[in-house]
Amino acid sequence: MPELPEVELVKRELKTVENLTIEDVKVSDKVVEGHNAGKLTIVKEPVDIFIENTKNMDILSLGRRGKYLYFILQNDHQVKYLIGHLGMSGAFFHLNSLDEIVEHNFKVHWHVIFYLSDGSMLVYSDIRRFGELRTIGKLSEFLPVVRMAPEYDTEEAKEHFLNAVKSPNNAAKTIKSVLMDSTVVTGVGNIYAAESLYSAKILPTRKAGNISVKRLEGLYQEIVDVFELSLSHGGSTISDYRSSTGGSGEMQNRFQVYQCKICPAGHDITTKVIAGRNTFYCTKCQR
Ligand SMILES: [Zn+2]
Known part of the structure; x- marks a missing residue:
């Protein structure tokens, strides 16, 4: 399971998505099947709401809190946070096609694809599907973050x-x-x-x-x-x-x-x- 350093490194590598716009969002059949069966597979809110909250949003910046990675999204009307936890085996990729994912398992087990304004895509893959993605209005609305200890490198x-x-x-x-x-x-x-x-x-x-x-x-x-x-x-x-x-x-x-x-x-x-x-x-x- 990725711990703080691994999530921090993912955040640094994904800086390349900043200032791009999410033009479309696609979720895998497994996510849809899970939701139809009443399980919130990976996407921890109704899929249509998740898509509505992320589509046509600009990615302003990325942040990390504990093992959570978040993207600050914005359009003319509002700011949203797309917050994710990699679970046991989650991974993000920023690339131009799924074929660029070297590891076969990550290539076939993609679950969410964000299509970005420069033609690239942000892909969330997860073999064991313990990861989580959701949208929130602000970090202080999200209980695991509210309860979390201060970041390890802060004074307090x-x-x-x-x-x-x-x-x-x-x-x-x-x-x-x-x-x-x-x-x-x-x-x-x-x-x-x-x-x-x-x-x-x-x-x-x-x-x-x-x-x-x-x-x-x-x-x-x-x-x-x-x-x-x-x-x-x-x-x-x-x-x-x-x-x-x-x-x-x-x-x-x-x-x-x-x-x-x-x-x-x-x-x-x-x-x-x-x-x-x-x-x-x-x-x-x-x-
Ligand atoms: Zn010893």
């Missing part, structure tokens, strides 16, 4: 993190599950939780309430550092994740524990399911 984020981890709500939970809660810190998923906890030498199984403020401050810095490291290496490319242009990052070559057998100090890695996800850690380096 660390203070928010320390307070949230220490809150009575979270004190009895494992630090691993608290880290993956977007109301505590933005954009940390399974990979960067494992990596930052290893760097901070904290066991993922430890109760959040039992960790000293000093160690939590260290952990917060490790989260920031691993995000920055990943951004500078093009993000992580594992299983289903592909960047918008189909390229791949190489952060996965720098993992210390995630999907590793041996830690950098040469110890065997332990794996255990925590918060429903496979968790990788070292019982010798982490305490």
Whole structure:
């Protein structure tokens, strides 16, 4: 699943759609079938409303909040946000034809195509269909964003993190599950939780309430550092994740524990399911 660095990189790559107009919108048969069956497959509002809210709109700019990517759309009368979450295996492509999508699975599993004013198209592909696209009037109308912790690189984020981890709500939970809660810190998923906890030498199984403020401050810095490291290496490319242009990052070559057998100090890695996800850690380096 793409985490914050991967979504940030998609946003940067998709800057090429800014200032273009969405002239037409097409959704896949799977989306239509899902909607007909009463499931909001990928498009999380009635398809006709989704199309009405995006067609003939200019793409003003792109933004990211946590793992959500958004496009600010505008016409003469109104501003709308097209907001998306890549789920497990979503990907955006900006290209001139579907044939340019190198990966076969992404080529056949396209679900929404926005036809743009310069003849190009913005394609949303999703093999497992856990991704989400919807239109909203403004970000403050969208609950997951409203509840979200401040962005990781803002001044108030660390203070928010320390307070949230220490809150009575979270004190009895494992630090691993608290880290993956977007109301505590933005954009940390399974990979960067494992990596930052290893760097901070904290066991993922430890109760959040039992960790000293000093160690939590260290952990917060490790989260920031691993995000920055990943951004500078093009993000992580594992299983289903592909960047918008189909390229791949190489952060996965720098993992210390995630999907590793041996830690950098040469110890065997332990794996255990925590918060429903496979968790990788070292019982010798982490305490
Ligand atoms: Zn170790």
